[in-house]
Amino acid sequence: MYPLPATTTAWIRALGAFVMTHELTFTADVLKTAELPEFAWIKGVISTYLRTEVHLIKNEFSKKFKPDNVDLTYVIWGDLDTIWLKDFDSCTLAKPTILSVTGANTNDPNAGVGYYNTTAMSMIFGDMISYARSKAFKFSALDNTLMAEFAGSKFTALPYFFNWRPYWGDVPQEQWARDGGGKKYILHVHGPKLDKTVCTAKGL
Numbered sequence: 558m559y560p561l562p563a564t565t566t567a568w569i570r571a572l573g574a575f576v577m578t579h580e581l582t583f584t585a586d587v588l589k590t591a592e593l594p595e596f597a598w599i600k601g602v603i604s605t606y607l608r609t610e611v612h613l614i615k616n617e618f619s620k621k622f623k624p625d626n627v628d629l630t631y632v633i634w635g636d637l638d639t640i641w642l643k644d645f646d647s648c649t650l651a652k653p654t655i656l657s658v659t660g661a662n663t664n665d666p667n668a669g670v671g672y673y674n675t676t677a678m679s680m681i682f683g684d685m686i687s688y689a690r691s692k693a694f695k696f697s698a699l700d701n702t703l704m705a706e707f708a709g710s711k712f713t714a715l716p717y718f719f720n721w722r723p724y725w726g727d728v729p730q731e732q733w734a735r736d737g738g739g740k741k742y743i744l745h746v747h748g749p750k751l752d753k754t755v756c757t758a759k760g761l
């Protein structure tokens with residue numbers, strides 16, 4: 558419904574990435590909420606809800622590319638405004654019960670980078686969307702709020718250096734030290750998108 562601009566798609570492909578499209582299973586519900594004047598803003602950011610369907614996207618990816626010998630049970634999501642600064646071994650991360658996100662307070666997570674247990678997500682997904690419908694998708698921070706309200710108590714913490722947001726200043730020095738500060742793996746600029754992200758990273 559809201560396809561990526563062809564130029565952006567071409568740019569990402571040229572960087573060696575696979576590009577797929579995915580339609581949310583509940584687009585119609587969100588658009589209905591967006592008809593309310595106070596929720597009209599949702600229409601422009603509906604794609605953030607893609608983060609709730611990582612397990613479905615994973616299935617579509619598997620069907621399309623049939624990767625051999627790759628276990629896609631545990632998947633890391635990164636927003637389009639993230640840059641993966643260096644390789645890392647995901648085996649060094651604790652496997653999530655459902656989802657690992659930054660923000661030690663699981664009532665206020667940032668799902669811009671998330672480490673998913675796609676099997677667990679697929680098991681709770683139906684109930685989560687039923688819950689969202691019962692709330693008419695009126696969530697202050699969209700998927701962040703939905704996932705936190707529905708399953709936040711079961712979220713686990715992702716070390717901050719996998720969702721490094723340098724300008725937020727929300728990570729105390731001692732937290733950095735505990736999380737191995739300095740080992741910045743994923744930069745999240747949260748604002749400038751795609752090509753602008755590269756410019757931002759180069760400026761840091």
Ligand SMILES: [Mn+2]
Pocket residue numbers: 636637638639669745746747748
């Ligand atoms: Mn983001």
